[in-house]
Amino acid sequence: MYWSETISLNDYLTVDAGLRFDHFDFSYADHLVNTGYKTVNAKVLSPKINAYYQVSSSLQLSGNAGYGFHSNDTRVVVRQEGLKTLPRAVGVDVGVLWKPFRKLVVSLSLWRLALDQEFVYVGDEGIVEPSGRTLRKGIEFSGRLKLLKWLFADLDFNYTHAKSIEEEQGQDYIPLAPKLSSIGGLSVMSNKHWNGSLRYRYLGNRSANEDNSVVANGYFLVDLLTNYRINKFELGLTVENLLNTLWKEAQFETESRLQNEKVSVSEIHFTPGTPFNLKAHVSYHF
Numbered sequence: 001m002y003w004s005e006t007i008s009l010n011d012y013l014t015v016d017a018g019l020r021f022d023h024f025d026f027s028y029a030d031h032l033v034n035t036g037y038k039t040v041n042a043k044v045l046s047p048k049i050n051a052y053y054q055v056s057s058s059l060q061l062s063g064n065a066g067y068g069f070h071s072n073d074t075r076v077v078v079r080q081e082g083l084k085t086l087p088r089a090v091g092v093d094v095g096v097l098w099k100p101f102r103k104l105v106v107s108l109s110l111w112r113l114a115l116d117q118e119f120v121y122v123g124d125e126g127i128v129e130p131s132g133r134t135l136r137k138g139i140e141f142s143g144r145l146k147l148l149k150w151l152f153a154d155l156d157f158n159y160t161h162a163k164s165i166e167e168e169q170g171q172d173y174i175p176l177a178p179k180l181s182s183i184g185g186l187s188v189m190s191n192k193h194w195n196g197s198l199r200y201r202y203l204g205n206r207s208a209n210e211d212n213s214v215v216a217n218g219y220f221l222v223d224l225l226t227n228y229r230i231n232k233f234e235l236g237l238t239v240e241n242l243l244n245t246l247w248k249e250a251q252f253e254t255e256s257r258l259q260n261e262k263v264s265v266s267e268i269h270f271t272p273g274t275p276f277n278l279k280a281h282v283s284y285h286f
Helices: 074-079
Strands: 002-008 013-029 037-056 059-069 088-101 104-115 119-122 127-130 134-146 151-164 180-189 194-203 219-230 233-240 248-256 265-272 277-284
Touching: 013 074, 037 074, 074 127
Parallel strands: none
Antiparallel strands: 002 013, 013 037, 037 059, 059 088, 088 104, 104 134, 119 127, 134 151, 151 180, 180 194, 194 219, 219 233, 233 277, 248 265
């Protein structure tokens, strides 16, 4: 359940306050020990407040703060007997939205997120486990530009500094926490038959373990989409990974041993990313 209220204090300042209540029931049966179903429940109350100040018709300032939570894996919740089932997350951000001229909109925000309990995936067991309190801080930039009547450009860039609070320096990396990421591209929106886009996705290198001795490689991918509409029919072609980049999708540091190896090795295990790929589709609009 949730409640929210928006109050306009004057012509320039608006405040939005909210309160949310969540109830969870976790039920899990472990057939390896055959003890039957075990159930744990938890409740959490999350307040928030947002404020917006309209400096002018082209400039807006904002500030947001609130509580959230992380709903954990049911298997871990039952095993821990409900301890720290819904750890608190406290988030704060301040930002600016600016329209310097009619065809351009940019936004910039600074944010901070503190989590009472981080959960890290354990590949050997296929579950996530508690790993202490964490703190993330970052900056986000977004831009939208109308280049021509039918051509638009967009860009989103994110930088995050993520650390574990309870660990020593050098051992305080959060495995697989992104540091640099960005998406953007060009979009064509014709009033006649054609529409499409050329887009990129970027994810920088990031630590795969707590001491940054193993690194998960990042990637830069480009996709192309084009559509042609005739009356109610639309024909489309999508080119995934236009540059045929070799990349790794899901990545985890996991211990394993091949048949010809005498001892196990801890290294990156991954799912290969999609190579150059063509997809065609037909749509009917009604």
